[in-house]
Amino acid sequence: MKGYLKLATGETYEGTWQGSQGDFCGEVVFFTGMTGYQEVISDPSFRGQIVVFTYPLIGNYGINESDFESFRPQVAGVVLSETDSLGDHWQSQNTFVDELKTRGIPILTGVDTRSVVQRIRAVGDIPGVLTTIQDQATPDFHSIYKRNWIKEVASSQIQNIGSGNPHIPHIGLIDFGYKKSIVNVLIDLGCKVTIIPFEKAEATIESLKPDGLLLSNGPGDPKQLSPYLEGIERLALAYPTLGICLGHQLLALAFGGDTEKLKFGHRGANQPVQDLQTGKVGMTAQNHSYVVTEESLGNTDFLMNFRNVNDGSVEGMVHKTKEIASVQFHPEGHPGPADFQSIFTDFVTMIQHRKEGHTAGVGGTRSYLNEEADPTQCKGGKVYAEA
């Protein structure tokens, strides 16, 4: 059956429709990684978006048990060139198409994805609709931006993951739609993690007694969470804090900085980021539309410590005096590289030291660089119970 991707700017791209019929609206974004489709469709940060895969063959290794980033596919729809109907891998349990079909997510295949990307590159990330009706009137797209995606993906209950051992670092993960891999890394580094719904964070934090906080990634515009910014500031001042992606943007906003929307977001596995301390460049996994503006850091007590090599944008910042640091990219990879995984190691080591009575600034010095953890080892299976 024929299907169409229609952009708000008027273009229509034809393809073959797979999955349940209907009109599916979303912001149309593209992902440039050559692997990792399973992680992409299940990453809560992609909530509500129609993802165009630039790599032309999707589904090659099927869908497995361990590489989901959340409980369910999150995307509003996917657009691609070709998909393998079988999927070949020893871990594969389902095909890509079937996985999405059973979850009611539409797939448009046979699309000239390169032209779609070129269009997005020209006009920016743009609302669109996936539909089977060619002359379907373009719906009102404003709802996409008004909707609060974060509330849809963030958990509503507190959850404990990991052992009850009181001597290991306890991280409170304030959830805006976290990726499972972030938790996996923390667990692998020997932490215990408590997932805290962001709305309950201030109210429950005392009783949970975490040693440090991690502000997670999540979908959409950080400014949708303006009412929570003061609370976030209070929390960050009270606990060693690490922010990732949306969490990073929220920290900037909470401390007086500003964010803006990129013309088209960074979504892929090859964003070069420079560590301004060492000058070293690493590849990073990214998925975001909004960035912290560099000028606005002047209003805060943060210093920029990571920069995007391509467009110069802010990729990370560290507080001048407090143990607060954050990065725009995903140091946990999945999908993509984890070249700066030391960010987690540093964070956890610092907390460990504090627990043992020492203090050190987060990201400020490298003295607590850990020796021998192998954090990339991705633990199979789900590390937490189904909500």
Add this chain to the structure above:
Amino acid sequence: MPKHEGIHKVLVIGSGPIVIGQAAEFDYAGTQACLALKEEGCKVVLVNNNPATIMTDDRVADEVYFEPLTVDSLEKIIAKERPDGLLATLGGQTGLNLALDLHNKEILLKYGVKLLGTDIDSIMKGEDREAFRALMHELNEPVPESEIVATVEEALRFAVEIGYPLIIRPAYTLGGSGGGFAHNEEELIELVTSGLKASPIHQCLVEKSIAGYKEVEYEVMRDENDTCITVCNMENVDPVGVHTGDSIVVAPSQTLTDTEYYKLREVSLKIIRALGVIGGCNIQFALDPDSTQYYLIEVNPRVSRSSALASKATGYPIAKIAAKLSLGYYLNELINPVTRGTYASFEPSLDYVVVKFPRWPFDKFPEADRTLGTQMKATGEVMAIERNLESAFQKAVRSLEINSNGLELSGINQWPEEKLWQNVTQASDQRFFAILELLRRAVPVEVLHEKTGIARFFLNRFEELVQLEQKARELSFAALEAPQLWVLKRYGFSDAWLASVWGTEQLSVRRKRKVFQLVPSYKMVDTCAAEFEAESAYYYSSWSGQNDGKPNFNRKKILVLGSGPIRIGQGVEFDYCSVHAVQALQAEGYETIIINNNPETVSTDYTLADRLYFEPLTLEDVLNVIDFEGIEGVVVQVGGQTAISLMEGLEKAGVSVLGVDQQTVNELEDRDLFYRFMEKIQVPHIPGLTAYDSKDLLDKACQVGYPVLLRPSYVIGGRGMVILSSQQELEQYMVDSLSSISYPILIDAYVAGTEAEVDVLTDGEEVLVPGIFEHMEKAGVHSGDSTAVTPSFSLSSVIKDQMMDYTKRIARAMNFKGIFNIQFVVNEGHLYVLEINPRASRTVPILSKVYGIDMIGAAVKLMLGNQLASLGTGTGLMAEPGYFTTKAPIFSTIKLPGVDPLLGPEMKSTGEVISIAHSVETSTYKATGIVIKPGDEIFCEVDGAQWEHFKKVSDLLNDAGAILVSDQQRFGRCFGLTPVSSYEEWLRSQHATMLISVGGTGNTDGIEKRLSAVRNGLSVLTEWTQIESFLIAGKAEEPEPIGRWLRINEGSGVY
């Protein structure tokens, strides 16, 4: 970071002659590196004795030494040039080994030469298998159980411990030469024996076999600041067990999950960091298809064949960036030359798929062992880019220029199933085609997966292709509808194949296709999946989607057809010619377009032409580009036989071809027409007749007179030619090759005279001949395999005048402008024309370089209609210089078990070297490169008719201190040779170094001895000239760069 202080002059070591395992990729890498160094203001001194390369052009390096790649000659050059730095990681294994030697002998230290890029310790850790294993243990990275052995006994002990199958790999060899799988003791003994011999350090690795795992490679780069990136990863379709050089490879990997992809990437970065590589590095993994287990196979701490492939697959110029890193730059300081807005510190993202397919020489050597293993056998490769794998495979197969119709190897549908399975279970060069045929015969994917270990994912693609073939067959051309044709095109089916299935003409399919408005679109290779705007000139065709770039219609455009994959008979020399043609056309103000499909070459560097189309060189693919671009004219004279054979179709399609037409080609390539042409202009040719059946053959052979030479027409590289000295031999030949003789067949008188050749520039009226090449071997040894000298050293001026006279007559009588090649034979004072090639030839780059004349540049101007007189190069035969240049062939027979090293009319060499000196003796001695040490043992086997000649040679060999041995009593006694009782035993003895095997004309005796000598790593010489050339040593001469030689020559005019 500014570049290192104090590096003003850099010595670059090239990779030398093309051999299997070390081919044109190092010309590409070396050229990029030299240009990058020059861009940074360094003076480049290059040592490389391979004349066919672009890298040895005066535009690429400041001083070029065509000197032997030995420590001795390098030391002399270092002493003379006093370079500040040495760049050795871009000259393949040859360059790396030499750098190690120079270091170990403290020559670098003595002259204060800094090794740029990766340091010696890292190189050793990567290259020395034991050091590498130790490092892996240290890093806690898995390598298969193994042991380094220096004796057969050690190997046997290890086998008892670990069990079979085992894999044997000699240290420091190219293309895995001398290695293989041993399933039992006997095989182990043979492999270890030959392996120890092949290894320059007499070590072999004996290792547990992990055949069947997925083989995955990563191309990694690292700068001094420890920033690391992986440019690309690649997955071999053929699992571990088949050398990556012999595997069909796809990029990026297709069956790895993101977790696997980034796990192996992370290990790659860990290793390159531990090694401390500065520049590029290749890392090979084996990944269990059924678990998370992986192993390291090897690391190459240098650019490689795979890095050339990765550069072309992604658009990321690895060698260029590696050269800059070696000067101290950081990755994030270097601009990505494709996007120009981003930096080299990123990892390309592909929005297409790439297929590399090896090109093997077995079409020329059907008698060779065609099985594939850990020892590379391919001479070259092709690459294809498309948006899906099916069509990429199709493009790759089309680019191979093998005898296939679409995806079907000619005749394979007749093969019994057993033969198909043989080629599948024990991989051979025909495995891909045999798999497709089995799928056509309804063998399930699952069964093939079990037998081959090839991932189902790939087999499913093949099955899809076979199913589409079937669908196509069910369609009729008359009732064809656009959507049906579109699907077939989208999955890569060519007009030609469809036409053959539908019983129509290729151009009819083309016409209908255009009526349906089905034309390919051209997409850009931009390194970033369209995320950023790019300005690349690098395109591929696809049957889906829109065009990326609109062609420029304001300028006049000329298309240059490249020469496709490197194969025996059509090597890197044509790439040299293609590159020069492009540069010359640009200088004339044309917009240049090039089509080629060889990822190893300079011609497919997208910075060369105004536009590069990475496409198969078939009529359809070429016409599509011509239609899209709107091209004024096409150059076919520089792309070898590949380009020439496209001319007929181009002409029919109304395309203008520069300087030559099909009728002229026919007149030269069709022997009957050729003889008539020669007679018309009264130029003597070798007597020859055409036979139409077997009886005719016997009759006409008699008429021509024995010995005769049989030849099929329209071939390059003398394929299928044989010399037969009597009716008896002919009859035997007819019995032996009953089915393979195809009539009509051509019979020439075999004239064992002196062979000579010229390359001629002409405007159709005047000619310019830069020099005559005279062959040392008698006619009968293919011109590509002969040792040849320019200027001629024995021809009389009468003969030379006659040559020029014939040359002029030929040039005037042909409808031809540009460059062509004439081969002559001189016998008893008579001069005959042997053959004329209406195109540039193997000798063009040599003559261009040693005489300092841009022959292709001139040829291009002539093709464009300029008069020769207007070029300022003079006319006639250029004055002979005061020095001699010898070209010597280089063989890869050690990599091709079963190929007789006997020289004959069938070309066998893969590469060549040159040497320049004041005397023929010296230049020839240096070019040959064979050194006899006192005590070396040489086995002699000589036909009775040749004993007299042997006398002379044996005296010289004795004088050199060699010990001559033989197992024939009479012969041995006659010449006082040391008797040996068993040849095979002798072969394994320590001092065995050479076999001299000289038979009578067309004699194939002694083949067994020659083959086992090759297997045991001995030199085999079958022509007296080969032997004499290194014995009659000339006066030692100081190495001189080519520029110096040319200056010696300056001031001399043309007569």
